[in-house]
Amino acid sequence: MITIGVIGCGHWGPNHIRIFNHLPSSSVKICADMSEDRLQAVALLYPQVQRTKHYQEILKDPEIDAVCISTPTDTHFQLTKEALEAGKHVLCEKPLALRPEECLQLQVLAEKKKKMLMVGHIFLFNLGIARLKEYIEAGQLGRIHYAHSSRTNLGPFRYDVNALWDLAPHDISIFNYLLGSAPLNVSARGVRCLGTSLEDLAFVSLEYPNQILVNLHVSWLDPKKNRQITIVGDQKMVTWDDLDNEGPIKLYDKHVEKGSRFYENYGEFQLLSREGSITIPHMAFHEPLKLQGQYFLECIFQNRHPEKCDAQKAYDVVRTLQAAQESMQKNGAPVEVKQR
Numbered sequence: 001m002i003t004i005g006v007i008g009c010g011h012w013g014p015n016h017i018r019i020f021n022h023l024p025s026s027s028v029k030i031c032a033d034m035s036e037d038r039l040q041a042v043a044l045l046y047p048q049v050q051r052t053k054h055y056q057e058i059l060k061d062p063e064i065d066a067v068c069i070s071t072p073t074d075t076h077f078q079l080t081k082e083a084l085e086a087g088k089h090v091l092c093e094k095p096l097a098l099r100p101e102e103c104l105q106l107q108v109l110a111e112k113k114k115k116m117l118m119v120g121h122i123f124l125f126n127l128g129i130a131r132l133k134e135y136i137e138a139g140q141l142g143r144i145h146y147a148h149s150s151r152t153n154l155g156p157f158r159y160d161v162n163a164l165w166d167l168a169p170h171d172i173s174i175f176n177y178l179l180g181s182a183p184l185n186v187s188a189r190g191v192r193c194l195g196t197s198l199e200d201l202a203f204v205s206l207e208y209p210n211q212i213l214v215n216l217h218v219s220w221l222d223p224k225k226n227r228q229i230t231i232v233g234d235q236k237m238v239t240w241d242d243l244d245n246e247g248p249i250k251l252y253d254k255h256v257e258k259g260s261r262f263y264e265n266y267g268e269f270q271l272l273s274r275e276g277s278i279t280i281p282h283m284a285f286h287e288p289l290k291l292q293g294q295y296f297l298e299c300i301f302q303n304r305h306p307e308k309c310d311a312q313k314a315y316d317v318v319r320t321l322q323a324a325q326e327s328m329q330k331n332g333a334p335v336e337v338k339q340r
């Protein structure tokens with residue numbers, strides 16, 4: 001049994017409490033939040049979970065094996081560092097830190113302390129994303145030309161980081177996973193429509209190896225909630241819509257070939273579209289947060305490195321975000337993604 005302490009009980013933290021209480025091999029002993037109101041809200045839902053305003057109580061409790069951090073982004077590095085130093089395994093929400101070098105610092109610390117350090121790249125536990133990975137690895141799409149994603153809604157707004165840092169970690173972690181690499185360079189534009197100091201939306205172009213271009217649209221200011229991806233290969237194309245319960249994945253047997261067509265007395269190449277059927281695979285549903293929690297616990301039990309979302313993967317996301325932020329400040333000028 002793994003005993004867990006949850007730090008941060010705002011909108012998202014209570015979901016971690018629910019999952020780690022529900023999973024048979026873990027339980028949440030205590031949670032921390034600076035806000036009395038949030039602790040009262042948790043008390044109504046989980047009266048058996050102890051509550052404190054001081055996260056340090058969790059860190060010094062010898063019964064706590066692992067800490068789950070669900071606080072605002074600008075606190076992630078410090079809290080993760082303190083939790084590792086206190087000898088706890090850590091699952092921290094995305095992004096792991098605000099600076100790439102901090103991710104590497106945490107990676108070294110976790111290795112030194114022989115503790116699991118995992119970042120909550122939750123979409124890597126989404127079965128639709130797993131299906132996209134299967135298609136790519138099986139070569140079903142052929143050579144990938146490009147991809148694009150849309151992650152929009154009206155809010156929720158954040159006050160510690162902009163929409164890029166809030167939303168794009170999901171998409172960058174997804175594409176790094178699907179393409180098995182990190183972007184080489186990035187060009188991004190952001191807008192502050194709501195008159196705060198933070199960009200409410202961003203358009204981000206990432207160039208991956210093999211000249212694969214990926215475009216991300218992230219926004220807090222959109223009439224529609226979207227969680228969509230399109231990937232275009234030279235054999236097939238696929239779309240994913242996380243909000244489509246009936247068929248989130250559609251595999252299009254469509255591509256374009258170069259053909260020759262004769263007009264009177266001359267021949268010329270022209271592009272011919274090939275249109276086959278659309279496959280909508282049946283998809284089971286398992287809550288990604290639960291699968292993520294299970295993976296974290298399995299890594300601890302089996303003393304297995306959390307390969308899928310370790311500090312290195314967090315670093316790949318954060319160095320891309322940093323380059324995108326720099327590009328936004330330069331009005332979209334391409335910026336190389338910093339290498340280690």
Ligand SMILES: NC(=O)c1ccc[n+]([C@@H]2O[C@H](COP(=O)([O-])OP(=O)(O)OC[C@H]3O[C@@H](n4cnc5c(N)ncnc54)[C@H](O)[C@@H]3O)[C@@H](O)[C@H]2O)c1
Pocket residue numbers: 007008009010011012013032033034035038053055070071072073075093094095120122166
């Ligand atoms: N994986 C996902 O799909 C997903 C969804 C939502 C949020 N998140 C992530 O979860 C984290 C929290 O998001 P949220 O929406 O719950 O934010 P929130 O602002 O609603 O809640 C954060 C809570 O942390 C508390 N807090 C801040 N500093 C603290 C400290 N030092 N000690 C104790 N409590 C502290 C605040 O009082 C607040 O209640 C963010 O990193 C966010 O990116 C992930």
